[in-house]
Amino acid sequence: MTASEIRNSFFDFFREKQHTIVPSASLMPQSPGLLFTNAGMNQFVPYFLGTEKPPYAPARAADTQKCIRAGGKHNDLEDVGYDTYHHTFFEMLGNWSFGDYFKKEAIEWSWELIVERWGVPAERLYATVYAPSEGDPSSFDQEAYDLWAELFKTKGLDPAKHIVNGNVKDNFWMMGETGPCGPCSELHVDLTPNGDSEGKLVNQDSDLCIEIWNLVFIQYNAEADGSFRELPAKHIDTGMGFERACSLIQNTRKFTDFSRKPTNYATDVFQPIFRKLEELSGKTYSDIYPEPGADRAAFSEEMKTAVAFRVIADHLRTLSFSIADGIMPGNNGRNYVLRRILRRAVRYGRQLGFSGEKPFFGNLVVALVEQLGEVFPELKARQDVVRKTLENEEASFNQTLDRGLKRFEDAVAPADPGTPAVSFGTTFPGSIAFELYDTFGFPLDLTELLCAERGLTVDTNEFEKLMEQQRERARAAQKSTVVRALDISTDAITEFLGFENDETEATVLEVHPQEDSLFVITDRTVFYAEMGGQAGDTGVMIVNGNEIEVSGTQQIGSARAHVIDSAAAVGVGDKISLKLDEKRRRPIEAHHSATHLLHWALHEVVSKDATQQGSSVDEYRLRFDFNSAALTAGQIAEMEELVNGAIQGELTVSWTEVKHADIKDREDIMQFFGDKYGETVRVVQIGGHANQLDGPSMELCGGTHVRNTREIGLFKIKSEGAIASGVRRIEAVCGDSAWDYLNEAVSKWDTDLKAAREKLKVANEKLTELGEEAVTVNDFPHIMTAMLTERADIAQINATFSHGQRTLEETQAAAIEAEKRIRKIQSSQAAALADEALTDLIAKGEPIIVSFDSDASLLQELQNGLKKKAFAGPALLVVDDGEKLHLAVHCGPDALAKGLKAGDILRELAAIAGGKGGGKPDQARGAAGDRGKLDEIKAAAAAKF
Incomplete structure (x- = not known):
């Protein structure tokens, strides 16, 4: 059957x-x-x-x-x-x-x-x-x-x-x-x-x-x-x-x-996927399995390929069905589990020859849908979403996978002779596992997989310690204090006066001890509680003439609680004053109002169907999530101009309370929270006539805002990118935060340009020494700092940045081109020298033990030469560059038959001069700092060979 x-x-x-x-x-x-x-x-x-x-x-x-x-x-x-x-x-x-x-x-x-x-x-x-x-x-x-x-x-x-x-x-x-x-x-x-x-x-x-x-x-x-x-x-x-x-x-x-x-x-549960994988990879699946507990480091290529086929087929099913049910790869909880699985599959794809230039995962979806689309119609209905999500995730991970794999390989057995291997026995350092996770997006289990294939285990205790330190840093970096109030219940009602006022007199209704804080509920307040994406207010509570810091504000039912230190002297019935931190509130209001203008601009420039998926505003920046395809640079610039035009137009910002039933069918009023606000809703309007609901930007919102758009100041988009399949995120700044961001960008641009120019200068000097022409580049006037000092409008700023970026990119490209030409010349020279030297050495028919005074590029050519000439015996190659010894060991078929292993020999020889290295049984490389030990290394090699 x-x-x-x-x-x-x-x-x-x-x-x-x-x-x-x-x-x-x-x-x-x-x-x-x-x-x-x-x-x-x-x-x-x-x-x-x-x-x-x-x-x-x-x-x-x-x-x-x-x-x-x-x-x-x-x-x-x-x-x-x-x-x-x-x-x-x-x-x-x-x-x-x-x-x-x-x-x-x-x-x-x-x-x-x-x-x-x-x-x-x-x-x-x-x-x-x-x-x-x-x-x-x-x-x-x-x-x-x-x-x-x-x-x-x-x-x-x-x-x-x-x-x-x-x-x-x-x-x-x-x-x-x-x-x-x-x-x-x-x-x-x-x-x-x-x-x-x-x-x-x-x-x-x-x-x-x-x-x-x-x-x-x-x-x-x-x-x-x-x-x-x-x-x-x-x-x-x-x-x-x-x-x-x-x-x-x-x-x-x-x-x-x-x-x-x-x-x-x-079975035919998996065979259709295997056939498609064979078609895409050109490799053949073998139904072979390792013995339980077998050393993965000793697997044959056929076994590794068989395992890769099975893992990819399994993970394809998991991911496709999850995405079809609306569970997307992401950074938290079940979403991160899916991202881990996908990244494992992409890494196993390398075993089958797939890479960033040859993606594969999305192409497998059609085989799965043909097989199971009738039994599970949701898979067929969401086929395009599944395929696109897998393609995007694979492309995203491929950008860092190669660099992460190189970092892993360099730690185990560096390919660069100038980079020593890490000495760690059979336990892979948790610090490097954390680096692979934090910098290259490697889930811990992916690093464990790589280590298992090398016979290593990861120091997970050290990894977890570093993870916890990172969590602590993240918690410490939070700009607002979030206090849990799950065990507090109250029937109190707090009147909010913070739309129009920064301070008020109030009466304490209730005081609730909570961990190391007091929750003070009052009959009225000007403090906004964090909700709807807007950061909550901080400020002071004045009790009997004493100022007490309010570190946060919590909404509890219809009441608002102010979070103060547990040692503060405040009791029920006290008459107090509440004063919010207006220097913090004003930029929060500016970023919130700018968010509404951004939403309006998004609809004007991109699509009315670009729907808000979430937002967050505080005194330093705004974040806006929406569903859409990626935006072009032109669209981002046009949106910036629209928002800044509205700001410079000094439009009035007003708000009106209306019955939701009266406006629920109006498409010009953006409504994303439905009936959450109940029978009466608050419409925030930018432009138009107050209370007339005729402004260009109108949106249901319970937050606080500027009174006039001129209070927002300059608006600048910092970034736009994907956070999930079909969901994009814009981060932007306004006012002083925008100018701070621009001036930081100018400083970085200036530093990068100086570095690129210096790199190009050094490379051109080397080309001149080699008798080659220098690489030239166009230069642009250094006007960026001056433009920012004058506080030009957004169009001028963007034009200046674009102009300056061309300078930087062309200079960097010229430096890279010069270095490529240098490497090509050196490689050609090294190849000729290596070929001449090896011809004489191989003709002697003895083990090769030889050293040269040159740069490290010669060593690679010598290794390549031995392989091309099919040298069957053992060889030690050493290059002294004047600073360190670069070593390579080669073991051809005859040497291997005698039980010699290049990696083992290299480690022993490098250790003589205080160095490290490693590699495979046939070829290995390393480096050592004590150049005076060269003769001792050669003697040790002669004894081994």
Whole structure:
């Protein structure tokens, strides 16, 4: 049977048993405690708990559920590709009874489908039943044992041999510490060639004895006191691994031949993806597997390629189905799990020859959709989104992957002879793992994978310490104080006067101690609480003439609480004064008002369909997220001009409270929060006539704003880029923050230009020494600082920046061109010298031990020459550049046959002169600082050779 036929056979069987076939739930879980939907029962939890009534008559259902286990408690990620049956994404076939049938039907129907309909030999089946140890919940599941026993007896088999007791870990299911629970019973299949394991491999993590179906009998409620109460309505929850079922049926030639190693990957679940991968890569998949615990560093190229095929196919399924369900790769939670998976797949793609110049991942989607689009229509409907998201993520990671891999390789065995390898034995430093994560976007498990292939382990303790230090720095850098007030409840109401005032008199209504702070609720305030993306206010509270710092403001219901030091003397009924920090509030209002103008400009320049996805404003900058394709430089400049034009137009900013029903259908009023504001809403209007709702920019907003656009000052967009598939982010600044940003940019431009000019000067001097012409570049007047000092308008500023950037880019390009010409000349000279020297040395037919006074480029040419000339023996090559010794060891076929290994020899020789290095058995490189040890190194090499 094909995979499709097996799935349909399952559905047909349970349709005959009066089950409703229901669609799979989304991979976005209903439970907040889960990263992904990871079991078939997730969507049916309300029926088990009795909070909802199942809509099926009779109360039975069957389905295939999309599942992901790649994070949290259930995580199969590290095993994927290295064995035959672990996946991050899989289908779970299941049948369910909600207070309808129970153990008898569930067990008998599983036997009927597996043995009678599909034909699995009964003698190869083993059933597990719950047998508690002392202190475990409930009692031995005698009922399940008796039911299985009768079925085995019908086939002439001994139940004592084919029924295996299972402990609480394997055979008792609980939804949580309390709630529905019960014993379970599993069916395992003996896949050994002779079927003679006698149940000894059950639950031993062997791919020769696979659990195929788990039947959960939900019959108890776990109480808070530790007891177990019988449920009035008992349920059935089963799960069969679809991929395992396909492997069982397809790999045994209808159960007649168990000589092949059983594997999920040798089925038509994965073969279409493998065929597409073979087409794209030009490589061939081999269905071979490493032995458990095998040293990954010793894998053959064929084994590495086979693993890469399997990992990529598995990860493609996980990512495609997740994106189809709206879960995108990102930086947090489940989104970061997906990004980790994608980056693993991209790295494995390097094993198949894919690179930044040869992307591949998005091209695989069509094969998956052709295979599963009918079963899971959401995959077909979102095919273009899935493909584009994978392409964008792959392209993004490829930009840093090569540099990150080079950093890793340099740490292990540097290719640059001037860069010493890191000496760390078999433990890879957590500091470098953190650098790979922080600088190059390598998830820790990707670094662990690279290390495993080299026989290394990562110092995860050091990595976690550095991660925590980074988190501490991030927390310390936050500009606002966020205090949790989850345990405070109040019926108090605080009147907000901060739209028009900076200070007010108030009365203290309540005081709540909270950790090291006091939450002071007053009857009125001018302090804005952080909400809607606007940063909250800070300032002072004056009590009995004493000023107390207010470090933050919290909204609690209809009340507003001011966060002050716990040692402050303030009590209920006190008459106080509240005064916000107006020097902080004014730039916050400016950035908030500029956000509204930016939104208006976005609609004018890009599209009315460019919808806000989030925003954040504080005294230093604004951030605006929206859905759109990437913006062009021209669009960004046009938006800047529109916003600055509105600012220079000195438009009035006003706000009006209206009934939402009166304006909800007006397309000219931007409404992104729906009925969140209730019956009455506040419309902020820029331009037009106050209270007339006729301005060019009108938006529902509860924040504070400037009174006139001239208060915003200069507006400048700092950056525009993607933060998720189809979601872009603009960061911008205005007022003094804009001028600070521009002057910092000028300073950096000036520094970069000086560095580029110096680099070009040095390179041209070297070209002159070599008898070559210097590289010239056009130069532009240095006018940028002067333009900024005059505080020109945005069009002049952008023109000046564009002009100056041309100067910088052309100078940098000229310096690079000069250095390329130098390297080409040196390489040509080194190649000629190496060829001449090696011809004489190889002709002698002896081990080569030779040194030269030259630069390091000669060493590479000498190595290349030995390889091209197929030198079979050992060789030590040393280049002394006047500062250090650059060493290379070569071991040809004859040397390798004698047990010589270049990497080992190089490390020993470099150590003599205080150096480091390493490499592969045939070639290795390194460097050492003690040039006086050259003769000693040569003597040691002669003794080795």
